[in-house]
Amino acid sequence: MNQLHLRRGRERPLQRRHPWVLSGSIARVDGKPASGETVDLIAADGSWMARAAFSPTSRIRARVWTWNPEEPVDRDLLEGRLNAAAARRLETGLSRTTNAWREVFAESDGLPGLIVDRYASIRVVQFLSAGVERWRDEILDLLQQGEVRAIVERSEGDVRGLEGLSPRRGQIWGEVPAAEVSINEGDRRYLVDLVAGHKTGFYLDQRENRGMVEGLAAGRRVLDAFCYSGGFTISALAGGAESVVAIDSSAPALALAARNLELNGFRPQQCEWIEGDVFGVLRKFRDEDRAFDLIILDPPKFAPTSAQAERAARGYKDINLLAFKLLRGGGQLVTFSCSGGVDPLLFQKIVADAALDAGVDARIERWLAQPADHPVALTFPEGRYLKGLVCRVGS
């Protein structure tokens, strides 16, 4: 029998149903569990606590599958969790306005390390922990059920490396109709590159914030920094922006953004496109005394875990400081962090420091977050990764 015995006094997070066991909390391992294999978690007093997936290389040494001693970890458990997660998305009513959403969000849906995004009739899946990797065949088999035509795998990124797993990408079942798939969100349409695009292809988590930006853009001179495939750029144009400057370091992302504009009835010539490093471009704009009324900062993840939070904080502060300097009086900054290692309060402090150093007086008008298809289990606050602020500077 494979068992992880906890050190005395380290049971508290598990008692509160937090699904992770950190390596430092383990007194000993009985048996020889392989990567991803199921282990029982045993308290220091010998009582049974939970059943989890073992991850021999990660600091997160085990991730809980079930708190129920009667529930085996098997195909039935996976099927039940997958179906429940998909049903919750339908209950949100999202499918009335879009055909793309996150169907499974890992720990928050009781499937630690598993991401499933739905793009029309295609599922894009990420196996990001040793536990779900071990059940890969069963999960892929279950994901072929329902109205899906194809599955694409995007098991990549630093988390997979920490779990001791190598990256895997590509189409694994069915037929993907084209290199890019077209999805809709309300009246907007977007081309998504499922195989070569970022994450699983599109920033589904910014859906509601795209709508919010649309409402702020009328008559504004807008800067969309880190524009990727043009989500916020299109929102700004749709909202009646006077002009839009869009920056990204990736040429393929900018090319896709231009096509996305056309798909929504705008001309790419309506924007100024800049292929470059946002840090450098913003400095150059500052030196040229350029000014904007609305700036969107949506950088990539600077800190995947809290260990990198300090370095990330410098990056956030730097771009937010520059953005504050580029805003005209009365202008608004829409600034995001998707770093799990930077919590919302820390992010707010960083933005506050940036405003102070920029010498501007600003106030928060809104707090932004991820939408309902990226829920956060109350027992797992780490699931809250996307945070944003709308700040208006004084005139």
Ligand code: SAH
């Ligand atoms: N706002 C986008 C998502 C941004 S993702 C949306 O809503 O769809 C982050 C983007 O930043 C990626 O497209 C990546 O190519 C780009 N990027 C990363 N580092 C950069 C840098 N230093 N300068 C400019 N772009 C960068």
